Amino acid sequence: MTMxxxxxxxxxxxxxxxxxxxxxxxxxxxxxxxxxxxxxxxxCGCGTGQASVALAEHFATVYAVDPSAAxxxxxxxxxRVDYRVAPAExxxxxxxxxxxxxxxQALHWFDFDxxxxxxxxxxxxxxxxxxxxxxxxxxxxxxxxVIGRFYRDTxxxxxxxxxxxxxxxxxxxxxxxxxxxxxxFGMTAEWELGHLMxxxxxxxxxxxxxxxxxxxxxxxxxxxxxxxxGRPGTAxxxxxxxxxxxxxxxx
Numbered sequence: 745m746t747m748x749x750x751x752x753x754x755x756x757x758x759x760x761x762x763x764x765x766x767x768x769x770x771x772x773x774x775x776x777x778x779x780x781x782x783x784x785x786x787x788c789g790c791g792t793g794q795a796s797v798a799l800a801e802h803f804a805t806v807y808a809v810d811p812s813a814a815x816x817x818x819x820x821x822x823x824r825v826d827y828r829v830a831p832a833e834x835x836x837x838x839x840x841x842x843x844x845x846x847x848x849q850a851l852h853w854f855d856f857d858x859x860x861x862x863x864x865x866x867x868x869x870x871x872x873x874x875x876x877x878x879x880x881x882x883x884x885x886x887x888x889x890v891i892g893r894f895y896r897d898t899x900x901x902x903x904x905x906x907x908x909x910x911x912x913x914x915x916x917x918x919x920x921x922x923x924x925x926x927x928x929f930g931m932t933a934e935w936e937l938g939h940l941m942x943x944x945x946x947x948x949x950x951x952x953x954x955x956x957x958x959x960x961x962x963x964x965x966x967x968x969x970x971x972x973x974g975r976p977g978t979a980x981x982x983x984x985x986x987x988x989x990x991x992x993x994x995x
Contacts, residue, residue, distance in 0.1 A: 789850025
Protein backbone atom coordinates (compact mmCIF):
# COMPACT_ATOMS: atom_id res chain seq x y z
CA MET A 745 0.00 0.00 0.00
CA THR A 746 1.29 3.47 -0.89
CA MET A 747 1.93 5.56 2.22
CA UNK A 748 0.73 9.19 2.16
CA UNK A 749 3.28 11.99 2.11
CA UNK A 750 3.59 13.29 5.68
CA UNK A 751 3.97 16.99 5.02
CA UNK A 752 5.51 18.28 8.26
CA UNK A 753 8.04 20.62 6.69
CA UNK A 754 6.46 22.60 3.85
CA UNK A 755 5.25 25.35 6.19
CA UNK A 756 8.21 27.44 7.26
CA UNK A 757 10.61 25.88 4.78
CA UNK A 758 12.53 29.18 4.67
CA UNK A 759 13.11 28.78 8.43
CA UNK A 760 14.25 25.21 7.80
CA UNK A 761 16.93 26.53 5.44
CA UNK A 762 17.98 29.27 7.88
CA UNK A 763 18.00 27.46 11.21
CA UNK A 764 18.85 23.81 10.59
CA UNK A 765 22.49 22.91 11.36
CA UNK A 766 24.99 22.03 8.67
CA UNK A 767 26.85 18.76 8.29
CA UNK A 768 30.66 18.49 8.61
CA UNK A 769 32.48 18.76 5.25
CA UNK A 770 34.57 15.73 6.20
CA UNK A 771 31.44 13.58 6.01
CA UNK A 772 30.93 14.34 2.32
CA UNK A 773 34.62 13.90 1.50
CA UNK A 774 34.43 10.42 3.04
CA UNK A 775 31.19 9.54 1.24
CA UNK A 776 32.59 10.70 -2.10
CA UNK A 777 35.51 8.30 -1.71
CA UNK A 778 33.28 5.22 -1.48
CA UNK A 779 31.93 4.68 -5.04
CA UNK A 780 34.33 4.07 -7.94
CA UNK A 781 32.96 7.06 -9.89
CA UNK A 782 31.80 10.57 -9.03
CA UNK A 783 29.60 11.35 -11.99
CA UNK A 784 26.30 11.72 -10.16
CA UNK A 785 24.77 11.50 -6.69
CA UNK A 786 21.19 11.49 -5.46
CA UNK A 787 19.95 13.22 -2.30
CA CYS A 788 16.56 11.79 -1.25
CA GLY A 789 14.32 13.92 0.92
CA CYS A 790 16.70 16.79 0.28
CA GLY A 791 14.69 19.50 2.06
CA THR A 792 16.27 22.84 1.25
CA GLY A 793 19.48 21.29 0.00
CA GLN A 794 21.94 21.43 2.89
CA ALA A 795 23.43 18.07 1.99
CA SER A 796 22.84 18.45 -1.76
CA VAL A 797 25.08 21.50 -2.04
CA ALA A 798 27.78 19.82 0.03
CA LEU A 799 27.69 16.77 -2.27
CA ALA A 800 28.09 19.05 -5.28
CA GLU A 801 31.63 19.80 -4.10
CA HIS A 802 32.50 16.22 -5.03
CA PHE A 803 30.13 15.09 -7.81
CA ALA A 804 29.60 16.44 -11.31
CA THR A 805 25.80 16.35 -10.85
CA VAL A 806 23.62 16.00 -7.78
CA TYR A 807 19.96 15.12 -8.18
CA ALA A 808 18.02 16.38 -5.18
CA VAL A 809 14.42 15.24 -4.70
CA ASP A 810 11.82 16.15 -2.11
CA PRO A 811 8.03 15.71 -2.18
CA SER A 812 7.51 19.22 -0.77
CA ALA A 813 7.35 21.90 -3.46
CA ALA A 814 7.86 24.54 -0.76
CA UNK A 815 11.14 22.96 0.32
CA UNK A 816 12.38 22.86 -3.26
CA UNK A 817 11.33 26.47 -3.84
CA UNK A 818 13.44 27.49 -0.83
CA UNK A 819 16.40 25.26 -1.69
CA UNK A 820 19.90 26.65 -1.78
CA UNK A 821 20.80 27.39 -5.41
CA UNK A 822 23.78 25.54 -6.81
CA UNK A 823 24.85 25.10 -10.42
CA ARG A 824 25.55 21.38 -10.04
CA VAL A 825 22.35 20.53 -8.14
CA ASP A 826 19.26 19.50 -10.10
CA TYR A 827 16.31 19.98 -7.73
CA ARG A 828 13.10 18.06 -8.41
CA VAL A 829 9.76 17.76 -6.63
CA ALA A 830 9.46 13.99 -6.26
CA PRO A 831 9.20 11.40 -3.49
CA ALA A 832 12.22 9.32 -2.59
CA GLU A 833 10.27 6.21 -3.54
CA UNK A 834 9.68 7.39 -7.15
CA UNK A 835 12.45 9.77 -8.19
CA UNK A 836 11.75 9.68 -11.92
CA UNK A 837 15.45 9.20 -12.68
CA UNK A 838 16.71 6.72 -15.29
CA UNK A 839 17.97 3.26 -14.35
CA UNK A 840 21.60 3.00 -13.26
CA UNK A 841 22.39 6.70 -13.33
CA UNK A 842 23.93 7.54 -9.92
CA UNK A 843 27.02 6.49 -8.00
CA UNK A 844 25.91 7.51 -4.50
CA UNK A 845 22.47 7.77 -2.90
CA UNK A 846 22.04 9.54 0.42
CA UNK A 847 19.23 10.31 2.84
CA UNK A 848 20.14 13.08 5.26
CA GLN A 849 17.83 13.26 8.31
CA ALA A 850 15.14 11.77 6.09
CA LEU A 851 15.27 7.96 5.87
CA HIS A 852 12.88 7.44 8.78
CA TRP A 853 10.10 9.15 6.76
CA PHE A 854 10.31 6.82 3.78
CA ASP A 855 8.24 3.80 2.76
CA PHE A 856 11.06 1.24 2.93
CA ASP A 857 9.28 -1.37 0.80
CA UNK A 858 9.20 1.10 -2.09
CA UNK A 859 12.31 3.14 -1.37
CA UNK A 860 14.95 0.43 -1.29
CA UNK A 861 13.96 -1.02 -4.69
CA UNK A 862 14.16 2.52 -6.08
CA UNK A 863 17.69 2.87 -4.69
CA UNK A 864 18.72 -0.37 -6.39
CA UNK A 865 17.10 0.75 -9.64
CA UNK A 866 18.85 4.12 -9.95
CA UNK A 867 22.27 3.01 -8.69
CA UNK A 868 25.13 2.00 -10.95
CA UNK A 869 27.24 -1.08 -10.25
CA UNK A 870 29.47 -0.26 -7.31
CA UNK A 871 27.08 2.38 -6.06
CA UNK A 872 26.76 3.17 -2.37
CA UNK A 873 23.83 4.15 -0.15
CA UNK A 874 24.30 6.20 3.02
CA UNK A 875 21.82 7.49 5.58
CA UNK A 876 22.63 9.80 8.44
CA UNK A 877 20.70 11.44 11.22
CA UNK A 878 21.33 13.59 14.27
CA UNK A 879 19.60 13.35 17.61
CA UNK A 880 18.92 15.74 20.46
CA UNK A 881 21.36 18.61 20.73
CA UNK A 882 23.64 19.26 23.72
CA UNK A 883 24.76 22.66 25.07
CA UNK A 884 25.42 22.41 28.81
CA UNK A 885 23.98 20.53 31.77
CA UNK A 886 21.19 22.82 32.99
CA UNK A 887 20.15 24.01 29.52
CA UNK A 888 20.14 20.40 28.31
CA UNK A 889 17.86 19.38 31.18
CA VAL A 890 15.36 22.11 30.30
CA ILE A 891 15.38 21.22 26.59
CA GLY A 892 15.17 17.53 27.46
CA ARG A 893 12.00 18.09 29.50
CA PHE A 894 10.56 20.14 26.65
CA TYR A 895 11.44 17.38 24.17
CA ARG A 896 10.02 14.53 26.24
CA ASP A 897 7.16 16.08 28.20
CA THR A 898 5.88 19.26 26.54
CA UNK A 899 6.00 18.16 22.91
CA UNK A 900 6.71 14.46 23.43
CA UNK A 901 3.13 13.37 22.65
CA UNK A 902 3.25 15.32 19.38
CA UNK A 903 6.27 13.61 17.83
CA UNK A 904 5.30 11.36 14.91
CA UNK A 905 6.09 7.67 15.50
CA UNK A 906 8.94 7.79 12.96
CA UNK A 907 10.94 9.93 15.41
CA UNK A 908 11.61 6.78 17.44
CA UNK A 909 14.04 5.68 14.71
CA UNK A 910 16.09 8.86 15.25
CA UNK A 911 16.11 8.36 19.01
CA UNK A 912 17.34 4.80 18.41
CA UNK A 913 20.21 6.02 16.23
CA UNK A 914 18.68 4.32 13.15
CA UNK A 915 19.41 0.90 14.66
CA UNK A 916 15.72 0.01 14.32
CA UNK A 917 15.57 0.71 10.58
CA UNK A 918 15.84 -2.00 7.93
CA UNK A 919 19.10 -1.70 5.99
CA UNK A 920 19.27 -4.29 3.18
CA UNK A 921 22.75 -3.46 1.91
CA UNK A 922 26.26 -4.80 2.60
CA UNK A 923 27.26 -2.45 5.41
CA UNK A 924 30.50 -0.50 5.36
CA UNK A 925 32.32 0.40 8.56
CA UNK A 926 31.89 4.12 9.16
CA UNK A 927 34.05 6.64 11.02
CA UNK A 928 32.67 9.04 13.62
CA PHE A 929 31.82 12.60 12.62
CA GLY A 930 30.89 15.51 14.85
CA MET A 931 28.24 18.15 14.27
CA THR A 932 28.83 21.47 16.00
CA ALA A 933 27.71 25.09 15.77
CA GLU A 934 27.91 28.39 17.68
CA TRP A 935 24.41 29.74 18.26
CA GLU A 936 22.73 32.61 20.02
CA LEU A 937 19.49 31.89 21.87
CA GLY A 938 17.40 33.36 19.04
CA HIS A 939 18.92 30.92 16.56
CA LEU A 940 18.27 28.02 18.90
CA MET A 941 14.61 29.00 19.18
CA UNK A 942 14.39 29.27 15.38
CA UNK A 943 15.82 25.75 15.12
CA UNK A 944 13.36 24.35 17.66
CA UNK A 945 10.53 25.91 15.65
CA UNK A 946 11.46 23.60 12.74
CA UNK A 947 10.78 20.47 14.80
CA UNK A 948 7.81 18.50 13.49
CA UNK A 949 6.45 18.03 17.03
CA UNK A 950 6.34 21.80 17.56
CA UNK A 951 4.35 22.16 14.33
CA UNK A 952 1.96 19.42 15.46
CA UNK A 953 1.55 21.00 18.90
CA UNK A 954 0.61 24.30 17.27
CA UNK A 955 -1.75 22.64 14.81
CA UNK A 956 -3.57 20.49 17.33
CA UNK A 957 -3.73 22.84 20.33
CA UNK A 958 -3.75 26.26 18.72
CA UNK A 959 -1.01 27.30 21.16
CA UNK A 960 2.73 27.79 20.90
CA UNK A 961 5.06 25.96 23.31
CA UNK A 962 8.14 28.03 22.47
CA UNK A 963 7.61 31.36 24.33
CA UNK A 964 7.49 29.62 27.73
CA UNK A 965 10.62 27.65 26.84
CA UNK A 966 12.45 30.81 25.77
CA UNK A 967 11.51 32.46 29.06
CA UNK A 968 12.90 29.50 31.00
CA UNK A 969 16.11 29.37 28.95
CA UNK A 970 16.86 33.08 28.92
CA UNK A 971 18.35 33.40 32.44
CA UNK A 972 20.40 30.24 31.90
CA UNK A 973 21.77 31.41 28.56
CA GLY A 974 23.48 34.61 29.71
CA ARG A 975 23.66 38.06 28.20
CA PRO A 976 21.71 38.75 25.00
CA GLY A 977 23.84 38.00 21.98
CA THR A 978 25.88 35.35 23.78
CA ALA A 979 26.86 32.53 21.41
CA UNK A 980 27.15 29.07 22.91
CA UNK A 981 28.63 25.90 21.42
CA UNK A 982 26.01 23.38 20.32
CA UNK A 983 26.66 19.76 19.37
CA UNK A 984 24.63 16.84 18.03
CA UNK A 985 25.27 13.09 17.94
CA UNK A 986 25.62 12.18 14.25
CA UNK A 987 24.76 8.61 13.26
CA UNK A 988 25.83 7.24 9.87
CA UNK A 989 25.01 3.96 8.12
CA UNK A 990 26.46 3.13 4.70
CA UNK A 991 26.42 0.11 2.44
CA UNK A 992 27.20 -1.18 -1.05
CA UNK A 993 23.98 -1.33 -3.09
CA UNK A 994 25.00 -4.01 -5.61
CA UNK A 995 27.71 -6.13 -3.95
